[in-house]
């Protein structure tokens with residue numbers, strides 16, 4: 001069940017049965033020669049929508065631009081400064097709590113977002129405490145889960161890609177997007193086959209160290225079949241975890 005594809009009476013009826021919603025959150029940033037700019041937003045979105053269809057979970061719109069300053073050396077990347085992202089997450093949350101939602105599960109697709117999402121949660125909880133209504137305020141609780149850290153998922157990624165998984169523009173995440181959008185599959189050759197590793201500093205340094213955008217990865221190994229396996233395991237895990245969170 002997707003919020004954007006629901007009517008307000010349908011959301012009101014959902015709220016009578018559950019106060020919990022799942023929001024995919026990611027980034028719009030370069031993902032190497034064969035990865036989509038939307039990869040980090042599309043991965044949690046693909047997993048969330050399937051989980052929503054299977055388990056009747058309400059899936060919110062995808063928060064699809066995040067912390068991508070270090071990717072700004074590559075065309076198409078869009079970034080939010082941390083203060084903007086925190087402010088936007090607060091407004092999304094306050095809109096939802098105004099309607100009665102009390103559990104917001106953010107399924108994240110981008111490692112660079114983690115610190116800012118955690119800071120946003122802290123701002124939200126301060127807002128509840130400082131609102132002056134104290135214990136009469138709805139008991140807001142947020143949860144952050146990186147999709148690749150869902151129970152069992154990393155094991156499957158390692159089995160599928162024992163060499164060249166790397167840390168950015170990975171064959172696993174490219175495979176997940178291909179499972180969701182088979183029309184974008186390509187067979188681009190990359191040199192070197194496995195990209196270099198190194199630290200992430202500023203945008204200019206990033207482009208010098210990692211000229212085609214990848215870090216330590218060989219995403220030419222990506223496949224729809226691999227993506228389907230990763231998505232299936234992620235969907236199972238997220239449904240189970242979301243249900244526990246909703247009941248907490």
Ligand code: NI
Nearest residue numbers: 039040169173
């Ligand atoms: Ni990524």
